[in-house]
Amino acid sequence: MTVYYVYILKCNDGSLYTGITTDVERRLDEHKNGKGGHYTRSHGAEQMLYVQKCLGRSEASKREVEIKRYTREEKLSLIQP
Numbered sequence: 001m002t003v004y005y006v007y008i009l010k011c012n013d014g015s016l017y018t019g020i021t022t023d024v025e026r027r028l029d030e031h032k033n034g035k036g037g038h039y040t041r042s043h044g045a046e047q048m049l050y051v052q053k054c055l056g057r058s059e060a061s062k063r064e065v066e067i068k069r070y071t072r073e074e075k076l077s078l079i080q081p
Contacts, residue, residue, distance in 0.1 A: 004060035006052045006067060008075060012044030016075050018067045020060040024051055050079045 008018050009031060017040055021027035030036045031045035054060035067075065 001056050004054045004057050006054060006060050006063045007048055008050040008067065008079060009040070009048050010046045011040060012046050015043055016049070016072065017043070017045070018064055018075075020054075020057070020064050024048060050075075 002022055004020050004022055005024050006018070006020050007024060007027070008016050009028065011017055017031075017037070019027070019037065027036065028045065028048055031040040034041050036045060052063065054063055067078070070078070
């Protein structure tokens with residue numbers, strides 16, 4: 001089973017972006033080099049703030065949707081409990 005990660009990264013404008021990947025370092029490099037998602041191409045990518053390991057794509061996708069529904073404050077409390 002492939003290991004997936006849910007991540008939250010901070011964009012250059014201070015906004016937060018949530019996504020999933022199998023390789024956190026590669027994905028951050030993609031975001032920083034304009035090869036990530038549309039959102040990070042326009043807002044830039046600064047740094048990873050949160051990474052959670054998941055067992056499989058299904059679990060990671062469900063967790064990603066859950067986190068995307070969080071308010072900014074809830075995301076920040078997840079990052080810094």
